[in-house]
Structures are given as structure tokens and as C-alpha cells.
Amino acid sequence: MEKKTVEAPKKTTYAFDVPWEQLLDEGGFMKVFLSEVLENYVQQQRWYGGKSSTLKYIELQEYFRIQQREEVYYGLLLEVNFEEAFFQHYFLPIAFVSDESFAEKDRILPVTIGGVEGFIIDAVNLEAFRRLVYERIATAEPNDTTRVRYHRSAIFEPGPYETSKFMGLEQSNTSIIINGRSVIKFFRRIYADKNPDYEMSRFLSERKGYKNTPAYQGSLSIMDADNANITIALMQELVPNQGDAWEFMLGELHKIFSNLEYKGIDAENLPNVELFQRLKIREVPPEIIDWAGLNIFLKLQKLAQRTAEMHIALGSEFEDTAFTPAHFNGDYEVWLKNRLLYMFQNRLNTVENNLHRLEGTTLELATEFLERKNEIRKRFVNFDWTKLKGERLRVHGDYHLGQVLVQGDDFYLLDFEGEPESTIRDRKVKQPPLKDIAGIFRSFHYAVYATIFNHEGEYPYSREALFRAGELLYRYFTGVFMETYVQLIQVHNIDIGYSAERIFLLKYCMLEKAVYELGYEMNSRPHWAVIPLEGIRSIINDKN
Numbered sequence: 001m002e003k004k005t006v007e008a009p010k011k012t013t014y015a016f017d018v019p020w021e022q023l024l025d026e027g028g029f030m031k032v033f034l035s036e037v038l039e040n041y042v043q044q045q046r047w048y049g050g051k052s053s054t055l056k057y058i059e060l061q062e063y064f065r066i067q068q069r070e071e072v073y074y075g076l077l078l079e080v081n082f083e084e085a086f087f088q089h090y091f092l093p094i095a096f097v098s099d100e101s102f103a104e105k106d107r108i109l110p111v112t113i114g115g116v117e118g119f120i121i122d123a124v125n126l127e128a129f130r131r132l133v134y135e136r137i138a139t140a141e142p143n144d145t146t147r148v149r150y151h152r153s154a155i156f157e158p159g160p161y162e163t164s165k166f167m168g169l170e171q172s173n174t175s176i177i178i179n180g181r182s183v184i185k186f187f188r189r190i191y192a193d194k195n196p197d198y199e200m201s202r203f204l205s206e207r208k209g210y211k212n213t214p215a216y217q218g219s220l221s222i223m224d225a226d227n228a229n230i231t232i233a234l235m236q237e238l239v240p241n242q243g244d245a246w247e248f249m250l251g252e253l254h255k256i257f258s259n260l261e262y263k264g265i266d267a268e269n270l271p272n273v274e275l276f277q278r279l280k281i282r283e284v285p286p287e288i289i290d291w292a293g294l295n296i297f298l299k300l301q302k303l304a305q306r307t308a309e310m311h312i313a314l315g316s317e318f319e320d321t322a323f324t325p326a327h328f329n330g331d332y333e334v335w336l337k338n339r340l341l342y343m344f345q346n347r348l349n350t351v352e353n354n355l356h357r358l359e360g361t362t363l364e365l366a367t368e369f370l371e372r373k374n375e376i377r378k379r380f381v382n383f384d385w386t387k388l389k390g391e392r393l394r395v396h397g398d399y400h401l402g403q404v405l406v407q408g409d410d411f412y413l414l415d416f417e418g419e420p421e422s423t424i425r426d427r428k429v430k431q432p433p434l435k436d437i438a439g440i441f442r443s444f445h446y447a448v449y450a451t452i453f454n455h456e457g458e459y460p461y462s463r464e465a466l467f468r469a470g471e472l473l474y475r476y477f478t479g480v481f482m483e484t485y486v487q488l489i490q491v492h493n494i495d496i497g498y499s500a501e502r503i504f505l506l507k508y509c510m511l512e513k514a515v516y517e518l519g520y521e522m523n524s525r526p527h528w529a530v531i532p533l534e535g536i537r538s539i540i541n542d543k544n
């Protein structure tokens, strides 16, 4: 890249008379850096997850060098402290650039270092930094035991660095595409442990040969002062795709709802089916196939197959105790109920405090949610481990259609980081695999309602008729998915319990997920809160 000369002198208030390579060893810089400027910068970032709390101050928890030969960048682990909430840690790699054209994005602080004026920026913006990280992973020693640890998978054959660019999607971390073939995801929110995304990716693809997730290629981690192994970045194969399954499903559902009018379907008299009844495609009534088309059911079968294969891989480990299957027990029951009752109370408070902002159907459903709180709480308390015979496994944990990539007629499963609100320890607790199934079923329900809401007025039927037709469709979708999933899981001896146990767990986990989603939506997109509220009502109205 051609170097531009900086025209106007920059107003740098701070000057440090040490070379960049020693800057952080000198306390003065950090005192300046951890100022309001950094606070403002951090709070504006897409990856910052503390937006609903009041930031008090930022401290430096750790720093380390990301280095190759003479080229040095710093990795900072920042501790963000809040007025009321628990602290959070974030990863911020920094670089010093004297050329303003390199500091067009993510400029943090103007400074003068060793007499040279320039800026501290987020290093991910520099191609040189991205190249360095790729090359360090690509050339990593098999057993790197240094503090800053690079790892390359034995099954990855790296080529020389060619190009890199931002993935450019709305995401909570920062992903960079390298050579059009690999993705390096820099985790932003950091936990004092191995990131589950790294653990699961490596386990599934490297150890179990599971093909429908991006292959693990390598990683960067650091050992902190307490000797905890902290994942900083994960490198995986780039999976060519036609978008995610959420977009795909919305497209399909719009066609299906449009078909009601187009095919002159009597939406009031479509055949019903029991919720979660296992269905082979040939058992789906012809009226439903005529309305929705065969293709969507074939796609659901494929997704169910890939999901079952993921759980089969996760349930087939007998050495590594982080993955060996477990049974239900009293400790699990106590952990589960505590967590859910806490989450439920949090949702009650959020809804109560924001009731005055809601209107229409959302207000109606929110009021009903508050009125029926004891009924919902009772459902959460009604969990008796002695009645459950199935297994618990490491699971995806945040499984929804947005975590699935579409590639032709197939699907790839992504992002095993777990539920964003849970602590890192909670995300690693073994759960019934049906928790993931509940997650994806909630996503089907979401997609049905999102389609109806997104196309308000476009389908010439009453809202009630569309809701009824949508609920029916959802029943057929879940029934067909269940049949393929359960059949495959059982053939591979993963014990998910007898039929009644499976249905109990599914309903339990779906209520958990819908209540979780209510909090997510109230905080991130309140106009969507109507969807989980509708979901909660439909789950608690089902008395079985």
C-alpha cells in the first residue's frame, strides 16, 4: 500500500519517549490509555455486550505480545467494571500506526511514541497483523508451551498467506477471512477458560471426524497469571454457503403462506396432529404436502440427520471427561432449578419494569405472562431427576436456525460458544441433547411468527387464521424432524429417554428457551418480544 504523508499536524496530547516494543512495560502509557477515550471507544463497538449496564471504569487485566520476529502488537485483556453488574473481560489487540490512512477505522487514541506522531488502533484493521496471526498459527510448533500459544491442527495443511478481509457480518466477535479459505474468529468477550467454541470445534471435527461443521484448523490462546488457558482466536475452514438457515426458512415460509391464497387452500380446515408426534413424510396428510410442498420436509429431515450426527459424535466419548456422557442426578436438578428460577425472576422484573412501553398484542401477552407467573414457575420446579433415565451430553447450547449454514441441499452447524447469558462454567455443563432440539424447534416457531408479522396484510386471511395455520405447520415440521432425529439417535445407542420422558424434556427445555428469549428480545429488539411471549403462551396452554 502506498504511504500517504500526514498533512496537518495531529493534536497529540500524550508523548512517550520509549520505543513501541517497550511501551507497555512502562506504566505511564496504560494510565493514559485506560481513560475516558477508551471507555467511549469500547462502548461504541458492536462486540461490546455491556450496553444495558453503566460502565464504571476499565482496568487492564493482562497484556501479551503478538509477535513475529521484529513485528510486535499487543493483546490486551480489558476488565470492564460496572456500577451495578458483574465485570466483563474483553480482548482488544492494539497497533501503533503513524500513517493516518491506516487509521481510518477503529482509531482509539492519538499519541506520539519515540518522537513519531500517530494513533493507537484496533490491530484487526491492519493486514500485517492478520497475516502475522495466520502465519504464527500455520507455522505453530506441535506442542507450543509458551505463554502465548499458537496451535495448528494436524489435519490442516496451510498455504502461504495471500489475502484477508473482514467477514463483514453483524456478529458478537470479529471474524476475518484468510485466503478465501479460512476464517479466524477473534473472540471479544473473554472468559478465564477454553472457549467452548474452540473445545467443541476441535472435538467434533479433529477428534470425531464430524463433517458438518467447519473443520478446526488452529487457534491462539494465552495462559493467564492463574495458569488458566484462555482462548483468544479460533481458525476454521471457510464453508462456502448460500446463507443461513434462518433466511432460508423465512423464504420458504413466505412461499408457504402465499400458497394459502395461490392454491385456494381452506386454511380453517387443515388436518391437525398431536404436538411432537413422530411423523414419516408419508404420514403427513396430502393436504399439508400440497400446501407446503415436499421439499421443505426433505430439508427438515436433512437438518434432523445432521443434528443427530452431531449429538452422536458428542455422545461417543469415553476418555475425555469433558465430553463423557452423564446421567441426571440431584446436583444437576439443583443447578438447573436455581438457574431457571433466577432467569425467570429476571424476566418478570424486566417485563414489569417495561410494561408501560408495550402495546397491542405484546402488552396483552406480557400481562398474561405476569398473571400466570406462578403457573410458569411451577413448571420449572417440576423437574424430578429420579424419573429421568436418559443421558446428558455436551451440547451446542444456543442452537437456532441462525447457527446453521445452507450449502446446496445440506447444512453446516456453527458457533458452539453456548448461550450468551450463561457463565462459561454453566455452558460446559452436560445437558439433555433435547435442549438443542428445543432450541431449533423454538426457531421454527419464531420463523413462522416472524413470517406472519413481516408480511402483515399480504396474506388475505385473519391473523387468527394465520396463527392457527402456522401452529399446524409447526406441528408437522417438528413431527418430521423428530422422526428422523429419534430414529438415528436410537440406532447409535444415545439414550434420550422413553417417549414420555422425551416429551417432558422437550417441553421443559422449550419453556426455558422461550423465557430466555424473552429477556434477549426485551434487551435487544423489544418489538420482537411478542414472539417468545406467544411461544410461552402456547407452551403453557398445552396441558399434557
Ligand SMILES: Nc1ncnc2c1ncn2[C@@H]1O[C@H](COP(=O)(O)OP(=O)(O)O)[C@@H](O)[C@H]1O
Binding pocket: 167, 169, 171, 172, 173, 174, 175, 183, 185, 214, 236, 237, 238, 239, 240, 241, 244, 402, 403, 405, 414, 415, 417
Ligand atoms: N467457517 C465459516 N464458514 C462460513 N461462514 C462462516 C464461518 N464461520 C462463521 N461464518 C459466518 O459468520 C456468521 C457469524 O459466525 P458466528 O460463529 O456465529 O460468530 P459470532 O460468535 O460472532 O456470532 C455466521 O452466521 C456465518 O454466516
Ligand SMILES: O=P(O)(O)O[C@H]1O[C@H](CO)[C@@H](O[C@H]2O[C@H](CO)[C@@H](O)[C@H](O)[C@H]2O)[C@H](O)[C@H]1O
Binding pocket: 172, 246, 398, 400, 401, 402, 403, 419, 420, 439, 442, 443, 444, 446, 447, 517, 520
Ligand atoms: O447471537 P447468537 O447467535 O449467539 O444468539 C442470540 O441471538 C439470536 C438472534 O440473532 C437469538 O435467537 C432468537 O432469534 C432468532 C431469529 O433471529 C431465532 O431463530 C431463535 O430461535 C431465537 O432464539 C438467540 O436466542 C440469542 O442467544
